Amino acid sequence: MEIEFLASPVDRAVVDRVTALVNQVYAESEKGLWLGSTDRTSADEVAGFVRAGEVAVAFVDGDLAGSVRVQRLDEATGEFGMLAAEPARRGLGVGRELVAFAERVSRDAGCREMQLELLVPREWTHPAKQFLAEWYDRLGYRVTHRADLAVDYPHLAPSLATPCDFLIYRKALA
Template sequence: MNTILAPSFRVAGQADVNAIVALVQSAYRGDASRRGWTTEADLLDGQRTEAVLVAELLADANSAVLLALADGELLACCHVERHGESAYFGMFAVQPPRQGRGLGRLLLAEAERHARDAWRCRAMHMKVIDVRTELMAWYERRGYRRTGEYSPFPYGDERFGLPRRDDLRFELMVKELTA
């Protein structure tokens, strides 16, 4: 597969729910996720998201799931949620065999543009499992900074997966959005 230079982007609709769930699951859980570098398969088992949750995100006026497509094929997605003057970024998934080719960088930039231009947000926030140092370094190269502000992993809440270790926690990362 070649580098994807110019995917199209759009906001997801309810008809996209099942494709989004399948993409997110393939990027983070199980053996299929091991084809990419963003896998959480060694950290967590279980579902990464579910159709009901994605449908709720799509129904929220302060929320958008952005899709990256080429020739009608869903290649990547992310969730952006408005919180006043900042936005929260999450549920970021790229098809495992397409990872490492620049698509994630393009979608992240589109999410930042959406938050800045559509919602007038001045910052993007995200929470990353802090043992995922390679992923955190990737975000740092894109202008995010580690804050040293941690929150506990929600052990016992299967909506976030079934932990395979007992030392998981999230670190808040932040990027100022400029025009």
């Protein structure tokens, strides 16, 4: 498996594939949480992230197998998000390697902590979210913030199909 940041100038074909992958996997992992369109991102947004040097992709046998956005929140904190693994290649370590990559580049850049965000339905259990919560716990992430999404992000409240909690997880980078 090869993991690398996408470089500028933006390759629109790769951006379109990453956008489609992220929207495809989030449609499943956020099923039931949103009213109307479930698109997590757009090609223009992904292109902007690529220009900012934030999008890393995993290739297996030359095929796109996953992607992740890695950001620097402040001097000491890195964050990863929009983590996606190709459904046909699940369970082969693509997600784990992308998280390890995000942690490694953040640590190398001088960050001491890593952060991620998770949206979960408050009144029922979503299998994909349950899996993520258990996996992030195994990876050493702990919840440092939990709030009603409608309070943290009021503009998103009308789009929610069900009450959701917004969680922030953090982990110290050794």
